[in-house]
Amino acid sequence: MEEGLKNFWHLVSLPDNVPIIGMLGLVIFYTWQSMRKALRNDRLGTPIEASMTDRVQVWPYLVRIEFLTSVVVILILTVWSVGIDAPLEEPANPGRTPNPSKAPWYFLGLQEMLVYFDPWLAGIVFPFLIQAGLMAIPYVDINPKGNGYYTWKERRFAIGFFLFGFLILWVFLIILGTLLRGPGWNFFFPWEEWDAHKVVAANSRDWPELFGKFPAKNVDGSINTGHVIIGSLSIIGYYFFGNLLLKKVILPRATKDKDIVKKLGPLRYGTVAFFVLTCMTMPIKIILRLTLDVKYVLSTPWINF
Amino acid sequence: MSDIIKVPNKRQVVKSDGGGKKDLVQQFYESQIYTSIFRHDYKDNKRNRALQIVNNVFLHLHPTRVSRHAIDVGYTWGMGGITLLLFIVTAVTGILLMFYYRPTSEYAYNDMKQLMHDVPFGAFIRNMHRWAAHSMVICVMLHMYRVFLTGSYKPPREFNWVIGVNLLVLTLALSFTGYLLPWDQLAIWAITVGSNMARAVPFLGHAGPFAPEFHQLVGFGGAPDADVRFILLGGTEVGAPTLLRFYVLHTVFLPIVTAVLLAVHFWRIRKDGGISGPPMIEFNKAVTDASKLKVSVVDHLPKYEYVQGFKQVEGEQNFKEAIRKDLEILKQKSSSKLANLINTIDQAAEQNIKGGENTENKDNHQNHNNTTNTDEHQHH
């Protein structure tokens, strides 16, 4: 326990990890601030921002803010650079792999996905989808309200989904990957000692195997048809029922508009549904892994899901 | 006083103080040097405040006046500006680092060691570069977070959000390529883990799905020495060629692309009407601009702000009349070339007004739904 905490403290105070702790603080502070403002605006009916309709001159009112901010930021950087040295470890040695091997901190959320998905999904398709999905946001969000002020009531679905994605799937997974993943990318609580030989139950179970004898491959190496059928049906079923749920319950309720799907039109709605449902496969797979020890939903010689 | 210092100058508008002795400060403001740099005197008045912005190539990224709420730090968190500052800090410290760093596997690590221990202020410069880079990644994420929470990606700023997403990716790429340069254990293994993903690209990475089949077809993708990872790293593993590649990307290519996109980003902020604000502010901005330019507000605003603004100013009852008047002005003023555009706007506004009529007695949400159904927007 003592050793574990010491190790945890060591991790927290690693020069490269200090900014992450700072980020966590800022994210929490800003989330609290903006939600507070959003709720206040919702209560008032007219956003408080709307009361400041007059204009001010940029010189001096904006320039002085910019100047002071620059001074403060550079001061912080100076103190930080005097106080904490950037890390420089032993020279590069391709023959000696450190354990754990971690990507730069901002990619640890993506590295975390590798636990649940094969590299082509976690490392290629998902990063690409994150980027594409972000770029699609302005074109699928047709709600004209909530432009230029903090609000929650007027944009429940958009804000709820973004908060989930940003806070849980991005920031939280970065923290998890930085502080709680040890040798072998195994999970360690802060008080646990890092044990390079930690034995973790091998999760060799695939989703179809929960329903009977449906391993990915039969003993003779041939493909198990039951496995493929159950696996594919589960994936198709997920998108089918997920789509229904989104269309009939979640979107209309969250936006308080029965016709929202019609207003979105097939292209916009399809985009939203695809990104939302695909994004949710991540938490779903985490839950399946933690509760039922499931590795793949469908495993074929070519690709696994 | 020599003539060089005190030259009567057309640029100079300072009034003489009646022959009394001028103090040093006053003399400085009147000197040829000062007036040549700032091109206007230092009297505190509205005109000079505006000139201070317009006559300065850096400051004139700003408009001369902004709405009060745009300078509210609680609204923007100042995160975009701080990100820019951090980008500049990394550029300056990065150039200093380039004086001492050679991107070859023989020298790179030793140059780093020298920087940390022998070069005067070397450690300080390197630290500052690294901490500014980390901070930039954090600030750009927070900036995006703010832009999302205030809905500032909505029309007319959709495209600036898209540029922003690319800036986010570029920031991460800058940081990632820089991570390798110290050429220590931390560096090569982080980059190894990160770039291993490229093995798994479908078709094009040797461990990716369908790569062997694709390789048979075109002779590329299925082998460790003929896939995208090989192209990225310049080898089958992170090695000397990778170091050079990442160095060039990090110090030349990515900064240039980022700087160009930043220019577009800032230019678009201005073109999209400055910092976003609630309907009333957008409306006020457009009304002032329109009266200055003697044009209609209708072509300055996305419809929602347009209708909402008129509603708030004229009241629920009269706003349709006001909109009709505005449209009339537009029709009279514009040339035949614009006729088409006006018709579209006209129809759109008609629809909006009808939408408003149906729901006047219902609650807020119903109301907003009705303004949603036309999603084409007029903006420049």
Ligand code: HEM
């Ligand atoms: C290198 C990165 C970036 C820099 C230096 C930068 C800089 C700025 C600055 C200085 C502003 C003025 C308002 C403010 O400070 O909040 C701004 C506004 C804006 N940025 Fe960025 N930005 C960057 C990345 C991004 C990203 C990642 C996004 C979104 C994905 C984004 C989207 C926007 C939008 C939509 C606005 C207009 C906001 C409004 O009018 O309220 N930018 N940016």
